[in-house]
Amino acid sequence: MPRDIDVLVLGGAGVDTVVHVPRLPLPFADSHMIRPGITTRAGQSGDFVALGLAALGLRTHHMDLIGDDHEGDLVRALHRDHGIPLTALPHPAGTKRAVNLVAPDGRRQSLYDATRADGPDRLPEAAVRRLAAASRHAHVVITHPWAHALPLLREAGATLSTDLHDWDGADPYHEAYALAADLVFLSAAALADPERTMRGIAARGRARTVVATAGADGALLLADGELSHVAAAEPPGPVVDTNGAGDAFAAGFLFGLLNGEDPRRCARYGAVAGAHACTVPSTRTGAVTRTDLLARAAGTDPAQGLRPPAG
Incomplete structure (x- = not known):
């Protein structure tokens, strides 16, 4: 079967309600008057990775459990x-939901509705196998029940990546993902x-390859046993929201990986994509484009244009 999907994103589809707060932690009070207000929009971790990959020109397919x-x-829209x-x-439990509290400096705190994680423990194997067999790479979000799909993805021969987010290094839930992924x-x-x-x-x-992101402090990159530091990229505008920056980093890194770049170059792409995401308000989506990513990674004006990498 031809692999006509570059990246299959599994899990992480949902809806966020974005609440702008005066600061974090939010001071206790009976009520707060907030601006610019409260917005509900589609977009959680898997959605943002898929959007970032598609904006970079990669053939992307997203798969998840979603409510009616x-x-x-x-x-879906x-x-x-x-x-x-x-x-x-x-x-049957409905689409995943979360509330994001966003401070004026762009920091955020997320509250996830755990009841939406309930549901079937098994996935339709035929559908997973079919899409995996058509994919060069699979990125698995750590939402239930995608850990059960890891052996199926491995059997299909696609390379795997995952994002453990703010793992403490001990919670056993994350280990199945951490130990199965190539990246x-x-x-x-x-x-x-x-x-x-x-x-x-x-x-x-x-x-x-293992990458630990650290916001404005950049990231640590462990590749083939060698640890190095990757500097943060300069945001192209004011930082307004850090939500989705890690997902954008993953998309930028995968863009480099699937174009045959070395890990440090991939991490540079990730840093540029993550910095761009911090300038996009949480009430809308706006992933970095391929042209802008390549130009900013090279330290040039995006308007000048660059010849894209092979692939």
């Missing part, structure tokens, strides 16, 4: 509007010793 509800309609194929499997992303925010955690993932699992 208003929130599910928002997710998001993919339709951006031309991203979506395989929406029925979810692992995670945040350094909750790690006492990021290097130790990264080397542990590489030693115990399949990953040859």
